[in-house]
Amino acid sequence: MTHDPNCLFCKIVAGQIPSRKVFEDDDILVFHDINPWAPVHLLLIPKQHIATHADVTPEHAALLGKMMAMVPVLARDAGATNGFRTIINTGRDGGQEVYHLHMHLIGGARPWKQG
Ligand code: AMP
Ligand code: ZN
16 A cells, blocks of 8 residues: 655645544545534544545545545435535645645535635
């Protein structure tokens, strides 16, 4: 599995930096964003290092599909019962800060007011 020793989220995957984990399997880790924009703010990441959405290729389709498909249950379990936003920021113009692909899952009251 691809791993970048200088990557913040790879360090979270490796347990070198703590996180508030919500879900984990062989492929995917879900944890709470450290600086939430809304009552529910989770980050879904592939465990393998993929820097950005722009680096995704067809070989990642199953992995990304799996991530997308687990969102409804995560949202419901986290209490985002009136809808949510899923956001992937990509690259400089996309406002990406951490260069390990991640999907924001944001819910709760009026999450569109920030971010
Ligand atoms: P982005 O701008 O899409 O790259 O978002 C990066 C997100 O990672 C931001 O919402 C940060 O609050 C979040 N973040 C940064 N460091 C950590 C950390 N150590 N644990 C959890 N979330 C983090
Ligand atoms: Zn990484």
